Amino acid sequence: MIHRLFIANRGEIALRIIRTARQMGITTVLGVSEADRDSLPARQADEIVIVGPARSSESYLSIDRVVAAAVSARADAVHPGYGFLSENAAFATAIRAAGIRFVGPELASLEAMGDKLMARKVGIEAGLPVVPGGEAADKTEARRRAQETGYPLLLKAVSGGGGRGMKRVNAPEELDAQIDMAMAEAQAAFGDPRVYVERFIARGRHVEVQVLGDGENAIHLGTRDCSIQRRFQKLVEEAPAPGIPDDKHQALMEAAVRLTRHLNYRGAGTVEFLVDAKTFDFFFLEMNARIQVEHPVTEAITGIDLIEQQLLIADDQKLGLTQSEIFLTGHAIETRINAEDWSADFRPSPGTVRRALWPGGPGVRVDSHIASGDVVPPYYDSLIGKLIVWGATRTQAVERLEQALASLDIEGVSTTADLHRCIVADARFRAGGIDTRFFEGLAHG
Known part of the structure; x- marks a missing residue:
């Protein structure tokens, strides 16, 4: 059993992991940089260990320092979150060599999916079409x-x-x-x-499938559409992917499960596809062998805690779910709120948040590590929170998102909230089923 969980990450995902671990009765130890020692996740964790200086290369990205911190914390498992070392095979190997469980897939899966050329080869072996x-x-x-x-x-x-x-x-x-x-x-x-x-497929959609595997069994938890991107960075995600014919939708999910089984995959993963917006033909791109930033929209339509599933599988438990028990209900949308100035080519906007008023209400969820008075440091990714809404229909979800964005109030740093208000007001977004060129035609509000 996992008793002491070391979290090798920061920000909203660290806080997200802390909350699920606490519900499971697991003690949490958070590895933090000097810049994050007073952060909300640090205040919420049961214990903290200083990993290194502010710069991520000397802290969150230092395999030696993170492993040493996990060992000193007497952790019996390490959760890497997303980004940083989450898909680093050398890190996973070092953690396991220290006698600590790695909350993620086996080394073979990490190596195969961490190299895009190898991933293409494995995808072809599993019978998936590739670009x-x-x-x-x-x-x-x-x-x-x-x-x-x-x-x-x-x-x-x-x-x-x-x-x-x-x-x-x-x-x-x-x-x-x-x-x-x-x-x-x-x-x-x-x-x-x-x-x-x-x-390059001119009118492509970025559609992904959430999967879970225990090394023997594998299931999917539906699709997500991540087509609203800027310079290949996701801005908005929704589940399930709208406007895809039922037969293509089913084929996407079956292909993802086929790859997961082919890998004997253990843990949570995301199989990503490029879907032709005209023909709905799809091509395998890659598999992310970790939790995704956008995992809350899948949780919203399935009612399944994906962090909990990761921890259970890492604890050598078999999947407690079968495909027939997975029901996709309603529609969910997530917008990433970044500390960036949209009007100045998305220039990062670090600083002190004087006021953070996050929205609430039926069908509204916020995953954030930022409250009034907190500091957004200049050293890391600019994500300060994720606004997630759920509705019985996509129309209701869009309406709730519009209302939630209207009540969101962050002062002290610039954010992308106004960008998302423009996206929600755009007729193409409201219609659904847009492709990755959407942002090129978005007018500033």
């Missing part, structure tokens, strides 16, 4: 791949995620410069300069 493309070790190979796929195309970091190391190339004359930038960005972000070429 045409392949590795480009140098510019010569990139040109050859580009001739095969045609333009426009995408360059993607093999070890990438979160849009880093990803570049769109519209014409042959752009290729050399863009591959230089993609490789440099991939090296800086992931320590791996490898990139691959992939066909």
